[in-house]
Amino acid sequence: MRTTATWGAALFLLAGIGDCQSVVSEAPPPGPDAATYGKFFSQVAMMKGSTLPAVVTEKYEVVITRPGVQETLGLTDAEMEFLNSIASDCVRAVGRLTPSGSAIFEARLRSIESGETLAQMEQRQRREDGRRDQVVLDRVEQLKKALGDSRFATVEAFLRGKTPATDFFPMIGPPVVRPRAAPAGK
Numbered sequence: 001m002r003t004t005a006t007w008g009a010a011l012f013l014l015a016g017i018g019d020c021q022s023v024v025s026e027a028p029p030p031g032p033d034a035a036t037y038g039k040f041f042s043q044v045a046m047m048k049g050s051t052l053p054a055v056v057t058e059k060y061e062v063v064i065t066r067p068g069v070q071e072t073l074g075l076t077d078a079e080m081e082f083l084n085s086i087a088s089d090c091v092r093a094v095g096r097l098t099p100s101g102s103a104i105f106e107a108r109l110r111s112i113e114s115g116e117t118l119a120q121m122e123q124r125q126r127r128e129d130g131r132r133d134q135v136v137l138d139r140v141e142q143l144k145k146a147l148g149d150s151r152f153a154t155v156e157a158f159l160r161g162k163t164p165a166t167d168f169f170p171m172i173g174p175p176v177v178r179p180r181a182a183p184a185g186k
Helices: 002-025 034-047 069-073 077-097 101-114 118-147 149-159
Strands: 060-063 176-179
Touching: 034 077, 034 118, 034 149, 069 077, 069 149, 077 118, 118 149
Parallel strands: none
Antiparallel strands: 060 176
């Protein structure tokens, strides 16, 4: 009787441990990082209100098909306005923190003149990268508040697994080239 109770308790504990392990392993994967969101905001801001017009030459018309942000994410007009506003704001804010090429060169010369060590330069660069990341993450929080949890989850699911090098809204297929219609009266 005692061994049956011991085995029963052991099986009960093992079953409980198995359940705990399955719960732990079902945790959602981490969300996209600041670099991914930064690139996403940049692409959204760049595409804001733009359509890809057909390129027309004397003999041909070239049409490039690219899905829009709103269509790709299934956002409403109001949600798309929030996203466009936040993305544009993010790009402007990060742009203010990102020095131009000449400013970078001048900063490196000053570092050499002042005797700044490589470790100090790397630490300064990490601080600057951290500030840019924080600007992006602040805009991510604004987007989450504007869209609400369920709609934000849609955006996050779209970005999950993508890298900053991703073109989030690539062209669909090759450009279509067709002969241009002759103008009327010729």
